[in-house]
Amino acid sequence: MGQSITQKIFKSHLRDTPTPENMVLDLDVVLCHEITTPIAIMDLLEKGMDRVFDPGKIKAVIDHVTPAKDSKTAAQGKIMRDWAKRHNIKDFFDVGENGVCHALFPEKGFIRPGYTVIMGDSHTCTHGAFGAFAAGVGTTDLEVGILKGVCTFRTPVSMKVEIKGSLQTGVSAKDVILAIIKKLTVNGATDRVIEFVGPLVDSMNMAARMTLCNMAVEAGATSGLCLPDRVTAEYLWPFIKDEYTTIDAAVADFTKWHSDSDAEYVEVIEFDVSDLLPQVTHGYKPDHVKDIPEMEGTPVDQIYIGSCTNGRIEDLRESANILKGKKLAAGVRGIVTPATPTIYSQALDEGLIKIFMDSGFCVLNPTCGACLGMSSGVLAENEVCASTTNRNFNGRMGKGGMVHLMSPASAAAAAITGTITDPRKFLV
Amino acid sequence: MKTFGGPAVLLDRSDINTDEIIPAKYLTEITKIALKPHLLEDLLLDGKPFDSHSKAMEEASVVITRENFGCGSSREHAVWAFEVNDINVVVASSFARIFRQNMFNCGILAMELSEQDIDTIFSMSGDITLAVDMENERVTVSSNDKGQDDFECSFSLNAYDKSLVSAGGWLAYADANY
Ligand code: SF4
Numbered sequence: 005m006g007q008s009i010t011q012k013i014f015k016s017h018l019r020d021t022p023t024p025e026n027m028v029l030d031l032d033v034v035l036c037h038e039i040t041t042p043i044a045i046m047d048l049l050e051k052g053m054d055r056v057f058d059p060g061k062i063k064a065v066i067d068h069v070t071p072a073k074d075s076k077t078a079a080q081g082k083i084m085r086d087w088a089k090r091h092n093i094k095d096f097f098d099v100g101e102n103g104v105c106h107a108l109f110p111e112k113g114f115i116r117p118g119y120t121v122i123m124g125d126s127h128t129c130t131h132g133a134f135g136a137f138a139a140g141v142g143t144t145d146l147e148v149g150i151l152k153g154v155c156t157f158r159t160p161v162s163m164k165v166e167i168k169g170s171l172q173t174g175v176s177a178k179d180v181i182l183a184i185i186k187k188l189t190v191n192g193a194t195d196r197v198i199e200f201v202g203p204l205v206d207s208m209n210m211a212a213r214m215t216l217c218n219m220a221v222e223a224g225a226t227s228g229l230c231l232p233d234r235v236t237a238e239y240l241w242p243f244i245k246d247e248y249t250t251i252d253a254a255v256a257d258f259t260k261w262h263s264d265s266d267a268e269y270v271e272v273i274e275f276d277v278s279d280l281l282p283q284v285t286h287g288y289k290p291d292h293v294k295d296i297p298e299m300e301g302t303p304v305d306q307i308y309i310g311s312c313t314n315g316r317i318e319d320l321r322e323s324a325n326i327l328k329g330k331k332l333a334a335g336v337r338g339i340v341t342p343a344t345p346t347i348y349s350q351a352l353d354e355g356l357i358k359i360f361m362d363s364g365f366c367v368l369n370p371t372c373g374a375c376l377g378m379s380s381g382v383l384a385e386n387e388v389c390a391s392t393t394n395r396n397f398n399g400r401m402g403k404g405g406m407v408h409l410m411s412p413a414s415a416a417a418a419a420i421t422g423t424i425t426d427p428r429k430f431l432v
Numbered sequence: 433m434k435t436f437g438g439p440a441v442l443l444d445r446s447d448i449n450t451d452e453i454i455p456a457k458y459l460t461e462i463t464k465i466a467l468k469p470h471l472l473e474d475l476l477l478d479g480k481p482f483d484s485h486s487k488a489m490e491e492a493s494v495v496i497t498r499e500n501f502g503c504g505s506s507r508e509h510a511v512w513a514f515e516v517n518d519i520n521v522v523v524a525s526s527f528a529r530i531f532r533q534n535m536f537n538c539g540i541l542a543m544e545l546s547e548q549d550i551d552t553i554f555s556m557s558g559d560i561t562l563a564v565d566m567e568n569e570r571v572t573v574s575s576n577d578k579g580q581d582d583f584e585c586s587f588s589l590n591a592y593d594k595s596l597v598s599a600g601g602w603l604a605y606a607d608a609n610y
Contacts, residue, residue, distance in 0.1 A: 019610065020609070020610070022591075022592050022595070022609075023590065023591045023592040025590055025592065026590070026592040028610070039459045039460075039507075040459075040506065040507065040508070042462055043462050043508075043509075046462055051603070053603075053607070068459075069460070074460075076460035076461070076462075077460050079462065080460060080462065083462070124506055124508075125505075125506055126504065126505045126506040126530060128506075140506040140530055141506060141530060141533070142506050142507070142508035142511070142530055142531075142533065142534035142537060143508035143534075144508060144534065144537035144538060144601060144602050144603055145533065145534075145537060145602065147603055148602055148603055148606040151603075151606070151607070152606050152607075152610045154606065154610050156533075156592070156602070158529075190447055190500060190503055191447070191499065191500035191503065191526065191528070194500065194526065194528060194529060195529050224500065224503060224528060224529070226529055288476075289447060376456040376459075376505075377455070377456050377457065378456050378457060378459070378460075395451070395504065395505075397449050397451040397452065397504060398451070398452060398474055398476055399451055399452070399455055399474040400451050400456070403455070403474065
């Protein structure tokens with residue numbers, strides 16, 4: 005029986021098998037942010053275990069609330085800052101250089117095919133887009149990762165989601181993953197790793213693949229991943245050019261991580277996107293998904309464009325393309341948060357920031373901000389937000405608020421009309 | 433080994449997520465005890481806000497719920513919020529992976545029972561108490577309603593999860609083994 009990419013990664017990183025169902029893996033990278041790491045640092049300090057397994061393999065960022073909004077978030081930042089300094093963690097990103105973790109770390113070239121990656125953050129699955137095994141963990145797992153460079157996982161079970169067909173104009177990776185979550189439900193992939201394959205995935209750029217993998221956890225998956233190929237190699241080229249003579253050589257090397265043709269899957273789902281319409285969530289679960297035409301006309305108070313799902317340059321282009329020359333609907337607030345300083349700067353160069361500002365948007369510094377309802381755009385009770393983020397849980401963006409998840413194009417369309425709107429109307 | 437069980441509170445819903453267990457705005461806390469008053473603060477049952485400060489909640493050491501409990505974010509704060517409220521067992525027909533792992537990593541029991549057993553418990557009358565026999569992996573559910581018979585069923589624990597619980601959590605285990 006052949007092996008899946010996940011089995012190959014597990015096998016090559018196996019430290020221990022405490023029981024037949026559990027595998028302890030060596031980690032290539034441990035990622036940290038200021039919401040879940042400070043409490044781990046404090047606990048390690050208290051236990052007299054303030055050590056790190058390898059400062060070069062730990063990458064840290066302050067991103068969720070930045071710049072600090074109050075004394076408590078300032079203290080969280082300070083704990084991270086002091087810790088990074090104390091342990092000589094060079095890849096630490098603070099105000100001015102910081103951005104949303106799952107956009108920033110890939111951009112720095114920290115994630116490579118075949119890597120094992122953990123972070124105290126459920127959307128760590130985003131990094132699976134590079135053909136890595138990347139999973140979100142809690143604080144205790146993070147502490148052990150920091151201290152020992154290992155993490156335990158149940159023996160992997162893979163499922164395959166094969167995506168084919170071509171997307172209509174105005175429909176993007178976000179619509180695809182929302183439709184997949186609707187099909188799988190919020191726990192349809194629990195304890196499984198989703199392999200996204202097929203012609204559509206092959207044709208996607210890294211940004212779209214990251215959008216796809218980002219939301220794998222919303223179907224309960226341990227991780228979601230794509231097989232590393234030429235697109236991956238071209239994205240990573242500036243960081244790997246000393247390791248390979250040519251891009252072709254990198255592409256050839258990456259195939260060692262490809263799943264064997266006779267690898268075993270618990271489930272294979274085929275998904276044809278040819279007729280897929282723009283998608284939107286209703287209710288408080290990410291599998292509560294409808295075609296936008298069914299929700300058309302639902303009023304919104306705020307538009308939020310950003311996050312680890314859709315705050316990349318490709319996403320900002322998609323929104324700006326619709327917003328260009330148009331104004332926010334009266335009474336509607338627009339917020340855009342480029343996910344990293346590089347993206348922000350690129351958006352400036354390309355004139356996208358001007359488009360957003362001319363249409364009446366507030367442009368925020370890179371941060372998670374309103375995505376998790378901690379700062380920069382929290383909703384009041386009974387307010388509604390059209391958002392490019394990944395969670396519509398009750399209270400997520402502020403107590404009593406409602407979040408409708410959608411693509412950057414759909415969020416831009418909602419900005420113009422003040423209601424949920426099919427973005428294709430603006431693309432003819 | 434510490435004992436598990438006690439008076440139970442029933443949460444009749446599936447897919448209760450970590451934002452409902454502990455909202456993100458409390459993630460700026462750097463002590464576990466600060467989470468205590470906020471457990472299940474944003475929970476909706478039947479579309480209505482749940483009273484998270486009731487007497488039953490105060491007395492509970494067990495929470496019984498349905499499918500996919502603890503889905504959403506990786507925040508271990510969700511487990512700590514139970515821990516500081518003296519909840520030592522959460523019973524569900526299934527758990528989200530990260531939440532379940534966080535429970536065992538903290539030495540708290542995430543007990544999976546079949547949907548049928550959960551249905552039986554939800555159909556019982558009166559106030560419910562859970563007694564857990566870790567060694568034999570049996571659980572007895574009893575009620576203060578005299579007319580209600582006790583219900584007994586078995587559960588199973590992965591050997592590794594069991595060793596985490598007895599080692600006092602994953603940090604102690606990893607420190608000793610790796
Ligand atoms: S943008 Fe939102 S989902 Fe992504 S890491 Fe930040 S808070 Fe989490």
